Amino acid sequence: MPESTDPAPDATANALQPISAGIVAALVGFTSSFAVVLTGLRAVGASPAEAASGLLAICVTQAIGMLYLARRYRQPITLAWSTPGAALLAGTGAVAGGWPAAVGAFVVVGLLVVATGMWPRLGALITSIPTSLAQAMLAGVLLPLCLKPVTAFAASPAVIAPVVLVWLVLQRYSKRWAVPAAFGAATIVIGIDVIAGDRVPSASELIPRVDFTVPHWTWQAIIGIALPLYIVTMASQNIPGMAVMKSFGYDVPWRPAMSVTGIGTVIGAPLGGHTINLAAISAALAAAPTAHPDPRKRWIAASSAGWFYLLLALCSAAVATLVAVAPAGVVETVAGLALLGTLGASLAGALRDETGREAAIATFLIAASGIGIFGIGSAFWALVVGLVLRWVLAPRPIE
Template identity: 60%
Template sequence: MPTTTDDAPEAPAHGSPVLAGVMVALVGFSSSFAVVLAGLVAVGASPTQAASGLLTLCVTQALGMLWLSLRHRIPLTLAWSTPGAALLATTGGAMGGWPAAVGAFVATGALVLLTAAWPRLGDLVARVPPALARAMLAGVLLPLCLAPVTALATDPWAVAPVVVVWLVLLRAARRWAAPAALGAALVVAVVDVTAGDGARLAAGDLLPRLDLTAPTWTLPALVGLALPLYVVTMASQNLPGVAVMSAEGYAVPWRESMAVTGVATVVGAPAGAHAVNLAAITAALAAGPEAGPDRERRWVAAVTAAVAYLALAVASAALASLVAASSSAVVPAAAGLALLGTFAASASDALGASEQREAAAVTFLVAASGVVVLGVGAAFWALLAGLGVRAALRAGPRAVTTPRR
């Protein structure tokens, strides 16, 4: 399942692993950090706690990349779960508030660790029909992808330049369209903050710091947050990440990778980090020809990406504070543009298979509805409804068509 909007152009023969690693970090961070902040705030984090989560994600995935790439000498890159962040953004607050959301993050990491210890759990996730998993993701992304439309209608002078930048880069350099749009949105946000009263952004808010929260566990948060977060992270990040690496000729140490990302998620959860996983599309930047002609040296790209993420961690608090201080909807609009390609690909893949189209459509609609039943969010009910429709349509005798004479 796609996780970004990148369509990699033909790689130059003189690619450099160091430049490729920097590109991995810049593209991965800039194209989706606003989605991460929105997701954490939606499930109850304060702006300070969301900034702490972004900082922690940068650090934990960087440390995991350093361990795996140096130990195995392969260009194995990690990322935060962008689909998981989108899931949080549309699920809303968990019963029990932010501590319950943190407990759900811990439970997600524990499930990933269980996958490392018992690989058959990963096999069960892989058996979820891809059309339904993609339909669930498309439904989760739909409200976020509508943000540019609504923001353009309410604040056209702020949002229109961002849309123009996105369109121009989408044609000229597709990979940089989302980062450029977010960059333009941040410029608008800076203007918005400086034009207002200065009290909205204090100097102390620009410094990185951790904000720890003791986790609590509630059944609605475990069912409505942890389980969908685990499924969408496995189905849309970890499994495709293995496929991307395999296509480039590298074997992923599956159990160790799941152990490293599971530990990173569990350890980072109290500081607000929702999920660390294998990179998917950006993995091709580090593992492909853009990281140099020598396949045995491409692991340097992963190490460089890790160092770049550590540098970006220092700037994460300032970016998070700027987004929180701005009264404009331009940053969420840019985030919606960044997710548009993923939404389109997910919806197309989900509804393209005619034999599961009805079940996928039900999954998509329930996920997009945002309904909360018994304190459990729409993503869980969407997957349950889709599986139920699929089972009902497959049960009983199939219709028999009489051949024409």
Template identity: 60%
Template sequence: MSTTTAPQAELSRPIVAGVVTALVGFTSSFAVVLAGLRAVGANDAQAASGLLALTLSFGLGILLLSWRSKLPITLAWSTPGAALLVSTGAVDGGWPAAVGAFLAVGVLVVLTGLIPALGRLIGKIPVALAQAMLAGVLLSLCLAPFKALGSTPLLVIPIIVTWLLMMKFAARWAVPVALLVALVVIGVQLLVSGSTLSSAQLVPTLVWTTPGFSWQAMAGIALPLFIVTMASQNVPGVAVLKSFGFDTPWRASMLVTGAGTVLGAPFGGHAINLAALSAALAAGEEAGRDPRRRWIAAFSSGWIYLLLAALSAALVTLVAAAPAGLLEAVAGLALLSTLASSISAALSEPSERIGAVVTFLMAASGLSFLGIGAAFWALLAGLLVRWLLRRR
């Protein structure tokens, strides 16, 4: 009996790890994605379409990459990129221009896979400045849970308390369980108000948006989104897999994620990339003792993501019924650990601290000049300060 159950146990471990990877990856950050898409002009239908397009594209990408490479390669949407969209807000040209910027990001990622020099150029961006820009972008969203305490304390306190308790006893599930509590709160609100949801609102649908192009969207969304996605997702994703003994096929990964972003952009998807935080769930020992079989965990997560895509419309409908600030509060809790690690990385090198602090403050200021958001000016200011101080 032990000889038959052992192979089954070895097969079930990566499958279970894949299910956990997908559930944690999806539920812990979809609120950030919705907040980002709405901030740059998407209505509820377009935001639901974007969530659906992203989940479908990286779910299929995971299946392709993990099957062909037999490596535990997992993909995700760009959570820091979505936070960037929140801080950027609407640009000249509205939602179509934002979609055009998403399309440009996909093209840049494809070019990064095809042209090694472009990848090396991205690698020359100082890590401290890239992380400081990300931290500044995240700050406003991470303040949301605490601001909501003043406006809707009875609704937000249960979510924060749940998150804290889960962080103590089961940190991996802290945000998903807090999200579950938030959805319960929204459900109670709907019952109290007597509101109902039609079946048409629960069916996932892809909504086409013809891309528009404006130089403000290219500079304010496309360029910062590309840099954040590369520096905060793709490069760390490679490092995470490397720490478990796996060499990521860089060219194939960039081509798949870039093409997936291009295909998903007209339907509202902002960017997909290599998973960073959730990658460890499929690549580590939780996915089985035999590293050669851990690709099964990634492959399983791809199928689960495709199933979760069916929930996109229902989630957007529920979130649309949420009291003001509740979605942003959950998104802020989801990004607190990312904010902490970004600040730590930005200030870790003493010689880079002044430039990093200038970058952080500029990004957090919300400055908009010539129709271009703060992230672009933050990186520019940080590079200028860094150059001046080094020259001196």
């Protein structure tokens, strides 16, 4: 009797393992935070169509970046949009010059990221910012968004309760899928409301399209959006992303990674994308042993995630339309729930250093206040005040 030529079950399973890991990484990354991205883009002046175009742009640019980096360096290098950056946009709001000025700020962020890869001193300058202050600034920006589930529940408990309940149950049994499941519940709530109100979107609204915006530069947008967004992206995404990859035994090439993400940000900005960067938390989904027993084959997971993000890009208009017709508070609730973990980590990082705790608390409070001075948002002023307080309160050596 001839031997079977079918591949061994274990070999087949191992071959499919990185592909499924990549699909999960892309699906979780997209569904858990796209609401934050759309909220942030709308807050700085994007129309629903421009926000949908921005979501499409960052899906495509990060997908192409992943496909290139993973195949070129044979490492599971995954990219993501900056969720903390999108939250910062939501807290910043409109700036002088409106949406075109925000787009100009996104271009500046991309150029700064490229410069960071090319000029080590710029990277050293960013890393010299105390982690506690950067985390405190991020926590302050996140706080208003994370309060949205509370205020939305108080206003419409019957609408918000199913979303929160589904999230809570999944938090108990499968944290990874808690936010995607909450979005699924929100989709059902939105669908019922749309049908009841006879506001069913037309087919043309579901077709993905790009909206080009000519960048405009104002000093308020550069200082109030570009600089905080750059700092948050580097401190909360790129640098931790490198550390996560290193923990799994991968040395990500710094200059190529910064060049790809920076150039991708510049290209995607006129289409509405805010920024792309190295994945941090979700990086483990492709780099961990669960993606493949052989570390040399885990790059397939990142490549698979890239291809799947191209498919998800086709959903950009549909999810943006869904967000646009949602009852008040539903999308904000999903976004707030998605950011709770990031808020907790940021607060822990901000308060870990006892010597600079007062400066970190002041930074947190100013960022959370949402104040604007000279047309510049609270995130910038929070960091400035925090740095000044840290310098003033620093213990001086006794001569």
